[in-house]
Amino acid sequence: MNILGLIPARGGSKGIPGKNSKILGGKPLLQYTYEAAKQAKLLNKLILSSDSEEIIQLATQLDLEVPFKRPASLAQDSSSSIEVAMHALNYYLDQGIKFDAICLLQPTTPFRKTGLIDEAIQKFKDGGFDSLISVREVPKAYNPHWVFEENQGALRIATGEKEIISRRQDLPKAYHRDGAVYLTKTTVLLNKNSLFGKNIGFVNTSAYPYINIDTQEDWKRAEEILGNKS
Known part of the structure; x- marks a missing residue:
C-alpha cells in the first residue's frame, strides 16, 4: 500500500499567532510532528502543505519536502482538512503518481507515542478499513x-x-478523536469527499500524554507536559 504522509501547517492562527513555527520546549511546534513522521517506516512519502513562506523555509531547514505552496484559498479559517488532503493527492495525480491512502498528521498534536504512526498504518492495512483514526476514551x-x-x-x-x-x-x-493520526483511503477521500467512510478503525492513545493545541491555555499545558517528561 502506497501511503502519502501529509503535514498541514498554514501560517494563519488566531488563537496562537505563528503557532506552527512557535518554539515549544526548544524547537518549533512543527518539528515534533516531523520527527515522529520521519521515524515511521510505513510512510512511502512525507510532505508539508503550507501557504507560509516562513513555515516552508523552516521545513526546508528540517529537510521536510515541500513540493508546492498551498493556495491561499485553502489556508483560511474555513478551509477543511479534506480540501487540503484532496489538493495534495490531486497534485500528484496530475503527475501520474497515485497513492492508495493519505496519512494526515497535524502539528497541533505534538506528543505521539513512539511507533504510533506505524502501528496505525499496520492496523489500517490489516483491517481493510476505509479510514483509521487515533482516539482517546471519553x-x-x-x-x-x-x-x-x-x-x-x-x-x-x-x-x-x-x-x-x-x-x-x-x-x-466511547471515544473521541485526538487529532494525532488520520488515515484515509484515496478512493474514499476523492470519490466520497470524506475523511472517514463507513468502516472506521482506531488506535487508542488514552495511556499517553496528550494535547491538541488551539489556545494559549493549551500551549501552557503543552509546556507543563514537557516539564513533567523532563
Whole structure:
C-alpha cells in the first residue's frame, strides 16, 4: 500500500499567532510532528502543505519536502482538512503518481507515542478499513449515553434512547478523536469527499500524554507536559 504522509501547517492562527513555527520546549511546534513522521517506516512519502513562506523555509531547514505552496484559498479559517488532503493527492495525480491512502498528521498534536504512526498504518492495512483514526476514551461522566441535548425547551438523551443507562458499569466505551493520526483511503477521500467512510478503525492513545493545541491555555499545558517528561 502506497501511503502519502501529509503535514498541514498554514501560517494563519488566531488563537496562537505563528503557532506552527512557535518554539515549544526548544524547537518549533512543527518539528515534533516531523520527527515522529520521519521515524515511521510505513510512510512511502512525507510532505508539508503550507501557504507560509516562513513555515516552508523552516521545513526546508528540517529537510521536510515541500513540493508546492498551498493556495491561499485553502489556508483560511474555513478551509477543511479534506480540501487540503484532496489538493495534495490531486497534485500528484496530475503527475501520474497515485497513492492508495493519505496519512494526515497535524502539528497541533505534538506528543505521539513512539511507533504510533506505524502501528496505525499496520492496523489500517490489516483491517481493510476505509479510514483509521487515533482516539482517546471519553470519561464515564461524559459518556454520550449520559449526555442530554436540548429538545424544544426540554432535555432528551443524546443517543436517542428512551431510558438512561443507570449503572456506570453498563456504559459502553466511547471515544473521541485526538487529532494525532488520520488515515484515509484515496478512493474514499476523492470519490466520497470524506475523511472517514463507513468502516472506521482506531488506535487508542488514552495511556499517553496528550494535547491538541488551539489556545494559549493549551500551549501552557503543552509546556507543563514537557516539564513533567523532563
